Structures are given as C-alpha cells and as structure tokens.
Amino acid sequence: MGGVQAALARPRRQRARAAVTTLPQTPAVIGYADALTARPGDIVTLRISVLDGSRPYRAGLVRLISGETGPKGPGLKEEAIATNIDGEHDGETQYTDVGSYAIVDDLPALSGVVELALLARPGVANGTVQTLMALGPLRLVLDETGAAALVVGDATISTERPLRLNWWHRIAATYDPASGAAHVSSAPLPGPHADREAAASRHAPSGVVPTGPLLFAAEHIAPGRTIRHFTGKLEAPHLRCAGLAARWDFATDIGTARIADRSPHALHGRTVNAPKRAVTGAAWDGTVHDWRQNPAHYAAIHFHADDLYDAAWRESLRLKLPADLRSGFYAVRLEAGDGPPFHVGFVVSPPMTGSGARLAVLASTMTYLAYANYRRRMSPGPFELAMGALPTVDMIDVLLAQHPELGGSTYDVHPDGSGISHASARRPLFNMRPTGRFWNFSMDLCLIDWLDAQGIAYDVVSDHDLHEKGAALLAPYRAVMTGSHPEYFTLEMLQALEAHLGTGGRLMYMGGNGLYWRVTCDPAHPGLIELRRAEDGTRAWAEVPGEYYHATGEYGGLWRRLGRPPNILVGIGFIAQGFDNSSYYRRTAASRDERAAFLFDGVDGEIIGDFGAWGDGAAGLEIDAYDAKLGSPPHALVVASSENHSNAFLLVNEEMMSNFRGVDGTTNPRVHADIVFFETAQGGAVFATGSICFIASLAHDGYDNSVSRLTRNAVLRFIDETPFTLP
C-alpha cells in the first residue's frame, strides 16, 4: 500500500479517508545525495528509502533540461544518462531519528546519591513526556501535564504543577539508590509575575542504577534512536554523585557541535541534529545582543523535537558519474511500483580543468536549501490575502506532509512557534526536482532549456561552490548568469561576485528578490545553512530579540540592512510581490541610449514579455526596481519597466516606515520591475531583469520572442572579451 492510502491508514487520518474515494499516488521511494554539487568522475553516494516495506526500486541518472512548466512552456525534458546505477535494486525502509539533543557518550559508573539540576524554558506542552536529562532508567522530565518530574524505573514523582511556557525555571532532583528516596522541584526564576515553586518527595524503588550515555533533551533507546524530545531551551545542567560533579557550560563552544564540561572530569559531549545555539539564556537581560560580547548571557541551547541535521540513512547506491559528463542540472530518478518518480537533484560542475565555456550559470543551491521541505503552504490560514491565489502543491508535497520526521524549511516554524533557522542537505529534499511548484530549481531549468536551444556553451556552478572557492571559481568565465530567485547569499558569495565584477567580469542577474537574506555556513555541520530573519523584511517569521547574530558571529538579516543592498551589485532590489499572474515590460526612453543599442538589436515594439509560462507575462512573482537611494548606480540605464500589475502585487514591507494605503499594483507606481544595464569601471557590465518569472518567457513561440532576443543579445555581448566602457 503506497502513497496517500498508506498515510490514511493511520488513526489520525481517519477523517481524510472517510472523505475521499479515489486518490492519486505519491512516490513510494525517496532519497538524498551526499552533496548538492559533484564533478564528472565523482562518486555520489545515495541514501534511499522505500517507504512501505522492503521491495525493489528502480534508479537512473537523468540530465534535467526543462521542468514541469505547464501547458504554456516546453514541459518536462529529461535526458537519460547511462551509469552504473541503472536498473532495479533491492530496497529497504530507512529510519530517521528526528529531534535534537546533546549527548555525553562516555560516562563513568555512577554511585551514591545522584543529583540532577538544570535551567529549563519549555516551549510546548503537548500532552507527551519531554525528557530534560536522561541517565538510562533515571530521567528528569516534564510529564504529560508539563510539570517537572523524576522518573525512576517505572515510577514517576511529579511536582504536579505545569511549568509556565517560555519562562525559565530551575529544576532539580535527587535519587538515593540505597533507600529509594527521591525528590524533585521546580522553581521559576524571579520576575514580575513569576509562578510559584513546586516540589515532590517520595520513596521510589531502590536499586535503580543510572547509566550512561547521558542525554539532554531526549532519551536514548538504541544506537541512533531517541525518543521523548524536549522543545525549549536548556542551560547549565549539573550531575553530581559520589566522586563526580560535572557541570556543562553551553556558553562555550558556540558555533560547534561540542558541549563542554567545566569540571575536572572533562565529560565533554556533543549535540546531535544541530539544535540552535547562540541563543539567549536565563541571564540575558537585553544589555547585549551579540553573543560574543557576553557569552554568559547566551549559555542556553534551543532544542526542538523536529530538528534534523543528518538523517543518517544507510548508503544505498554509489553513483559513478561519467568522466565526460557535461556540467548541468541532474537528478537520480527513483521509482517503485506504480508511484510517480522522486528526483534527487544536484548540480554537476565542470571538470577541474574547465570546459572552455565562457558563461557560468550560478545554481542557487543556498536558496534551494532554504526552501527545501516547505510545509507551511499546506497549513491553515489566510494564505491568499498575501498571495492572491490558492496555494498549490502536488502529491510529492503531500508525501512530505506524511513524513514530519524529514524536517521543515526555513519558511516553517518549530512546534513552539520559533522559526526554523537551519536547513540541512543531509536529508531528502522535496524541492530539488523538475516537477511540482514552478519555482527555484524547476524554474531555473528554463535557463538550461533556453541555452541549449540557443547553442550557447555554459557551465553550471553552485552557490556552495562559490561560497567555498570564491572568485577563483569564476575566473574562467567572462559572464556569470544567476537563476530566477537567488535570494540567499553568504558574505563570501557576495564578495566573490564583487571580485568578479571588479576584474572586468560580467553579471547577468536573471531573476527577482535576489541577494536578499544573509545565510551562513556552519563549519561544524557540513551541508547546513543558518538563517536569522532579523530586524525586518518580507519574512515567514521574525527572529526573536537578542538572537540576531548567527552562531558564526555574523549579524543576520537582509543584506539591505547590512550595508550591502542588492542595488549596488545588480542595480535593482526587491520592491513588490504577487502570485496571481504576471505582466509585461515597456521600453523606456533610456533604452534608446546607444549604450543599450546592442540589447535591443532585433527586438521589435515597445512591449517586452507579454507572454510566458508563468502568469502570461515576464514580470511577476517577486520583482525588483531601481532605487538610487539604495545604491543603484547613477549611470545605470533602466531600459524597460513593467506596468499594469494586479491587486495581488503588494509593496514589500521593508519599503514602509509605517502602514499606508495604496500599496498594490493597481494603485502604486512603485510596484513594477526594472530591467537595467550598466558598465563597471574595469570593463565589465551588469544586466538585470528584476523578475522571477522573466526566464519562464524565454521559450515562448519556439524561443523566438522579445525576451529571448533581449537575453541572447546580452549573453553574446557579455561573453565577448571586448571591454565595456564607463560613460
């Protein structure tokens, strides 16, 4: 039994089963690759799970040329590539141990009276037991009511007073194995309306022996398997017994996966599944906002029952990429039974020796990761007030909803309402595919399809490559072309693009709402990015006060707020968004400037892009405009501007100091996208389109249209060695 039917078999989904007669299928097999980027000749390790029992699945490598564009685009195009993984394989169902915790693996034998203590700030009370500290059969927990309790074997001693959510409490317990005497207490830390203390004492069974490993925020039941995760913050745990007095200090080792024991015993531990660090602790009083200034105020770790860094599935296949594989977007296509395929997408960079292409397509892997496993579109709420249309998903998104253990996206929130600030590549990624929502990965394939159709040579490089290798990655290329929505950037990526332009390179920004949020890469967690949605911005959630600094020490938020507005680099910045339909651009007087003549060679008429695979227009979804106040170069030519946007298009809130009327596409002339061109001092140039769906118009009418010609003119001039000249 597969797909939705399998999910509906669970008791919680009885309601859905009763309402539906026949249902489409979901994929019966999913998986992930060990890296988002590989090179020809590399081995790509694949970890694959058949979801409903051990049975065969089929695998194969495909080069992705075009995604599911809908009826107004070229449609799905895949090219099968023969490799060693072709064919049918034996499958297995893999387990995902979701939920973050900390563990001290090596603990000496414990004897005498055991004392456990820590500070806890619970985030949820959901009717289940949440473990704070676990030593085998001896556990300090929040019971089903949210009250502090000590579990001794099969006995539970509860204070029977639920802790107030989002308030710090000191929780302590003692247990004497000789007598069975047990005591547990909870005391809210002082505050203007602190709750009362609570305590309970009782004789529990004697002779219960606490054993390692010691866990914080979960219980260990088997290697790699934990249960009863805690959602909330913990701080300053202590463990005392005969000959042992350990105290862990979470304020040290922020930015790592290590927790340090300050005692001479040096019982150091590690975090699992990347709980959030650099978070405010019990001592935080608002006097500092940078954790490095006073780490003692940041001595907490925020654990979540839905954190997932590494699914840690067993290796299933080792894909040997052909040595002569061309650079591009690829996927391992997995199928089982009659279900639809599941694509494991990744980027193949050019060989280390280069391919000779003068154009690099920059695949937005940071952004793909930030959006991966986006669940919120399936949650109740007034979605259309912001979007202007019903949310749309497909059966692969439905499958995601059936598997909460695979984690959410940075657009989702944890069970306690805190924003998900981490995104990991070490798990199945439900958006790195050519199907489903026409967005990011699938939208960017429009570039690949068009470049192939134009016969223009290119390589595909990734954000992750750029972050790691910097401007050297771009040195072989005259021009770099972004995807449709390069929203998430590290500082290193920005610096690399700046260096590229600073040495005469050319940049084609082929999208909208780009270079927007800062993300950071955590060296302690390869494949993980961190995002702090600080200050303001068009955002799915708001970072909490005191936690605007990343665990790397970098200040989070919009690059616009960090002194690097996208306008400086690409001439335009995010101005509005709407998701019902798209519009067109109209040429401006500046487009007649002889500096822009090469762009409009063969482009007829005043209107550009009144067609397209998304919303019947080239200007839509998220759009950017020129703004000199934000650093758009004064010599930049705004060669075309969009107009006639719908009511659904709303000015972004970072453009508003306070609310005001008249912010939609029918009333506010600022709601428009600009296409700009400008030269740099070193002979380089920038071309920017300012719309996510611009590239979805490239294929219209057999690739012979105004958007295609404009883009082709820009590409061919940008890969030409002849320097541009500043006006």
Place this chain on the structure above:
Amino acid sequence: MGVFGRTSPSARNPMTAPLIDPARTDLAAEYRARPFGRHSPELQAMLDTMRRAENCQNLILVGIGGNRWMLGERLPDGEPPRLFAGEIFTSLEDGEWAAFKRRWRALAGSELVLP
C-alpha cells in the same frame, strides 16, 4: 448596553463580519472572467472577505499530474491536505472558481448562479 452598542460578546463586529451580497453576481461574473489579474475595487473587497482566515475554508489545489488539479482542504498540525476526490480541474482558473463558489455559498447563504 455594552461598549459602542454591543449587547453581547458574541455579537459580530461589523468591521469583521463577512458580508457577501447575493445580488452582486456581477462581481462573481467579473471574477469568473478573470480570476487572476486586475480586479475592480469592489471585487477585490469581496475577495478579501472571502480569503480571511475565518472564511477561506483553508482550500488548496493539489496537482495530480497531467495538468490536473484536485481541490482540497489544508489541515492543522502538519497533516496532509484532505482531498475532495470528486473535484478535479484541468486548469487553475477552474479550481479557483470552484473555491469561489464554495465561499459564496457559505457567505451569501445561497448557491451562486450566474445570469
């Protein structure tokens, strides 16, 4: 007499009470003709009412392949959408129209019949 004339906490706040005038089938016709794109201010106000959290019925369109869409309901707690198996559409426009009619029925108190 309560504050501002309210007599009961359960009385609807006139600022938030959903009101769809069943006589305004002209606005429904405008929406049917152009569900995406520019709307008249009166239609936009009607849509804003329909799309409020308390009125939107948490509808969703689920792609089932072959450019076909199935109407469904978004559920809380991360549950998969509840799918309405009988309501399959071959365009997003038709799916939006089905949602509009459901909301009209709920808010105007009668089936929507275009002249």
